[in-house]
Amino acid sequence: MSIKNLVSLGLLIFVPIAIAAEKLEWGALTVFGLSAIAIVPLAIWLSTATEEIAVSLGPSIGGLLNAVFGNATELIISLVALKEGLVDIVKASITGTVVSNLLLAMGLSMLLGGLRYKEQEFQPVVARVNGSTMTLAVIAIVLPATVITTSNVVEPSAISHLSLFVAAVLILVYGFTLIFSLKTHSYLYDVGVVELEGEATPEHSEHGEGKPNLWFWVGILLAATIGVAVVSEIFVGAVEEATAGLGLTPLFTGVILLPLVGGAAEYVTAVRVAIKNNMDLSVSVAMGSSLLVALLVAPILVIVGQLIGQPMDLNFSLFEVVAVAIAVIIANLISLDGRSNWLEGLLLLATYSILGAAFYFHPV
Template identity: 60%
Template sequence: MSVKNLIFLALLAFVPISISAEVFEWGDTWIFITAACAIVPLAAWMGAATEELAVVVGPTVGGLLNATFGNATELIIALIALRAGSIEVVKASITGSILGNLLLVMGLSMFLGGLRYKEQTFQSVMARLNASAMNLATVAILIPTAVVITSNGITEPTIRQLSSAVAVVLIVVYGLTLLFSMKTHAYLCDVGEAELETHSGEAGERPNPWLWSGVLLVCTLAVAYESELLVDSLEPATESLGLTALFTGAILVPIIGNAAEHATAVTVAMKNKMDLSMTVAMGSSLQIALFVAPVLVLAGWVFGQPMDLNFNPFELVAVVVAVALANSVSSDGRSDWLEGVLLIATYAVVGLAFFYHPV
């Protein structure tokens, strides 16, 4: 068993610990910390179950399964926060997930992979296609905010209607990107399979679909429960820790929800599978922008919450910077450790700015 899996296995202990913290009223700070630690391994097992089921159902349905559950943990946390009325945290988590994937994950992958291999290569064609899609997503989340800033007296219902219309367009585009990557141009997107940590593929054994469906169901329910604990304790816990809602949503929540996926991207980069690492990092950012964000906007109508795409201007500036830098670094189809350092340094600067931002 790999070191990564051993760590995730050990972190599972935080599931009963977080429940104990809630039952015995240890305080909001301890509930928040233990619930956050519990979500990390549960997200990893959700990812493992999704990969195993993808092997069983074949490349097309498997690709759709991965596309649907790729950011399930972040979506669950965001939906629960949205239902609780933590709109600013939800919005910050959307931009924070994009920043984390494009700057931190890609940066760590390039840096650690570059330390082991002098230069690594990946498909520049797919990098440019992903960059184009990311540019569209960036424009789409910029427009509603620009309308609010440049209009006098625009009403909240109007901006919500605009956001909902934009959300529908983004979901349609997301569907078309899946069609492109899984059907019409699948040959461009074939970057190989990640090594299954369960080694079922290596042993020549076909994964048990009932077992892994059960694992996926149990982990999803457990993530939902832990997310309830996390969200309920979030505001008092972060206040006691001296953190703002903006920093919590943009930095802490994405790291908690994405930790397992981050580890996968870095691990495969260190095995010189940079194509797969880039697919994880950029693909996750696209899924957040084109699928998760629009779903949350539409869910706002269901929950009766005023969720829209009118973001804090500083968040949008950070996203534009991240997208521009990530596109610049990835456009040539090669990477080295210095490019990784540049991305990580940018994330550090942005993270510090979020920390000191008064909101």
């Protein structure tokens, strides 16, 4: 068993502790901290199970599974928060997930990978395709805010209808990106599948197996999903009171804290493969996760919000729009040449730190 799996297995002890803390009313801050830690190993096991099932089912179905369930943890947490009426935090978490994946995850990967290898290479064409699609996502975030800013009076229903239309377009575009990556141009993305198979083979070959046990990992996937849903209820129930007690705004909570909790699995995977000198997969994980959130998770939340009576639109604040635009621009610039080093990773992390400080000091 890998070190990652051993650590995540040990951290599962926080799941019953978090549940007990909520039942015994240990205080919002304690419950918030324990449930946040408990979500991390569950997210890692959910991601691991998805990868193992992908290897077992083969490139096409496996790639589709990874593409759809890659950010299941963030989606579950956001759905629970949306159900509780925390719309502002949910919208901020969309911004934060995009920013943290492009700057934090990719920055850590380039920094730690660059410290081990002088210069690392990856396919610039994949980065360019992902960058172009992310630009569309930025446009989708910018437009509703621009409509309000440039109009004297805008009916809430108009923004709601615009958001639903944009959400439908984004889901359609995501579907076409799947066709592009899994069918017509799958050869550009084969490195991810090869890497996953390469990591799975040694562990299973010791037991004389060629592929992972499908039903075992399906069980792990279901158990991890249920666990994330249960602990997310506890986490979301304590988040407002706990963060208010710490003096944190809903904006900072959504943009910085929630992505750190929900995106742990992506960060671990991106850094781990970068240290193994596979920047192709590392960049694909970081940028692909941002695409999944912008083109699928956000539109789903808009549609679900309308259905459950918690209206959510794509009208992000100007500051959130600027933050996403900055993250996309700098990530595109750094990834254009298909090469990375530790300094570029440091630049991404520095940008993330500055944005994080700006969100911290941003008034409510």
